[in-house]
Amino acid sequence: MKQGPIKLMVTRRNFIKGVGLLSASAALAACSGNGQSGKSTPSAAASPLLAIIHTNDTHGHDTEVKTEGDVAGNFSMAAVAQLKADWKAKGYDVLLLDVGDATQGMPLVDQSKGEAGIAFMNSCGYDLMAVGNHEFDHGDEQITRFEQEANFPIISANVLVKETGEPRFTASKTFDLSDGTKVGIFGLTTPSTLTTSMPVMVEKFTFLGGEDLFNCARQQVKDLRNKGCDLIICLGHLGNQEADAPSTSRELLRNVEGIDLFLDGHDHKLVSEEVNGTPLIETGSYMANIGLVVIDSGAPVDKSVAYGTYDGIDQPTQAIIDQVNDQVKGELNVVLGHTKFTMDGERASIRTRETNLGDFLCDAIMWGTEQSSGTKPDAALCNSGGIRASVQEGDISLASIKAVFPFANQMLILKLTGDQLLKALEASCQNIGLDSFIGAFPQVAGMKFTIDSTVPYEKGDTYPGSTFAAPAAPGARVTIEQVGGRPWSATDTYLLATLDFLCQGGDTYYEFKQAADLESPIICDFDYEIFAGFLTGPCNHEVPDVYESPQDRIAILQ
Secondary structure, three states, X not given: OOOOOOOOOOOOOOOOXXXXXXOHHHHHHOOOOOOOOOOOOOOOOOOOOEEEEEEOOXXXXXXXXXXXXXXXXXXXXXXHHHHHHHHHHOOOEEEEEEOOOOOOOOHHHHOOOOHHHHHXXXXXXXXXXXXXXXXXXXXXXXXXXXXXXXXXXEEXXXXXXXXXXXXXXXXXXXXXXXXXXXXXXXXXXXXXXXXXXXXXHHOOXXXXXXXXXXXXXXXXXXXXXXXXXXXXXEEEEOOXXXXXXXXXXXXXXHHOOOOOEEEEOOOOOEEEXXXXXXXXXXXXXXXXXXXXXXXXXXXXXXXXXXXXXXXXXXXXHHHHHHHHHHHHHHHHOOEEEEEOOOEOOOHHHHOOOOOHHHHHHXXXXXXXXXXXXXXXXXXXXXXXXXXXXXXXXXXXXXXXXXXXXXXXXXXXXXXXXXXXXXXXXXXXXOXXXXXXXXXXXXXXXXXXXXXXXXXXXXXXXXXXXXXXXXXXXXXXXXXXXXXXXXXXXXXXXXXXXXXHHHHOOOOOOHHHHHHHHHOOOEEEEEXXXXXXXXXXXXXXXXXXXXXXXXXXXXXXXX
16 A cells, blocks of 8 residues: 555654645745744744755746736746745755756746756755756757756656667755655656657657656655655656646656655646645746745644745845846847737647737748748748747847747748648647647648637557657548638648748657658748847838737637
8 A cells, every 4th residue: 555645754753744835935934034024934843854945847937027917927046045045044954956947948048058047056056956858958968068067966767868778867866864864856857858849859868658657767766765765756847738648747646656745847837736645746837936845743834825925035146147137138138129019928828729929920930931041931830839928018129039939940941731731730739628738739820720629639649759649530620721822722732831840840740740851841040030030120110900919810619
């Protein structure tokens, strides 16, 4: 029978008394000696043991953003550093952990190919980091630089080098607490890295998934128990998106015994629950919350407070962040245009429906690929996972453009058949009608299509080197009305402007890879260059009013 977290200390005292997801404000409220008054404190522990502070999917959101209107705020990474100091001042052992995707996302870290993110974490005093899928965005050579520069191990147990079958990363690390308790922590990385990072960047690796992933986790638990670990934690950058099943955190916990605490990431959800007796916790994303698990022999700390009530800041860490931020702003804070309305690039919007930003960007891609190549495409398609931020009302700077397009994808013009396009759309829209969403969902220009979400997506064979399955019944859910101003035909050939990421089979777009393998695409400019050129050229520095609302290119039947 599985030992739950309350029972795990069979040779010591009962260990986990309470688990909860706390924002930094809650954590400060739980700490004394921080100069704030009027805040409650936890019941004094008879023998303080451990405070685990954790982050996930920060994606370069390491500067504080104040809540303003509908725009939610987020903490500075310097708040994490101060939070660690607060709990150490109370006499707790403190472990500061990250569950991945800390080195990519916003210009603050992207300008240095992620190295600034590692510098911020060094200043905070992180003890350990799991490998996220976006750590691979700059290539394995850059990951090696992260490992060299980090003052903490970067771990993952399920990433193997194809050529040798050996692990690419250190799998785990143990920590000895001041009272003699031994903590073992192992890392896992989502197998969907094969398609959510640039495929060429991960082609030499194997990411264990499904039953192989479960067996890997079981072995890690066994090895750590054999090392005398009393508490076993998994830093699992897995999440629970339906498209990633069965390699999800919940499914793993249903199949693997002996994990006492699972800290999750990848799907950007706010989670605090138990699965098969094991606490499963995730902080959301973008530093909206700072996770805290307090383990002691007294009453549990059980608070959750929204962003805005904790103002603790570690000044040395903030100084490092400010220095990098000022440098990046100097490089990118050139105003190129203006918009009278917000263009929606929010994750929950752009991955589930057509948005005005998606329309604008795909129109830009149509224009920009013709300008840079001399070839006019019939249509354009951008996966929503490649669009990472909204464009707020007001001035549009190069910094805001690179926040939207942080990956610097090369744009290409691909020749493919109508049948290949239909199969690609069917696969990329498989999430519509489900509670979860994936970055494959397309934003388009030069085409119109309809998704019938009442028809279940029927999976066929899994694409080679992918975690996604081809549609078993192309056209069952998706109907293409027109492409390039003419009725769609399965046998017609079309020129599609799209990203190099998709032409390598990224996300669900293996059909694009097959087309690119048959005939090399035409190489065009980079995505952010095309965005900037469209704004300053045809738009004359002002986003036209026609983009205030979506333009009915994608219909969804519900």
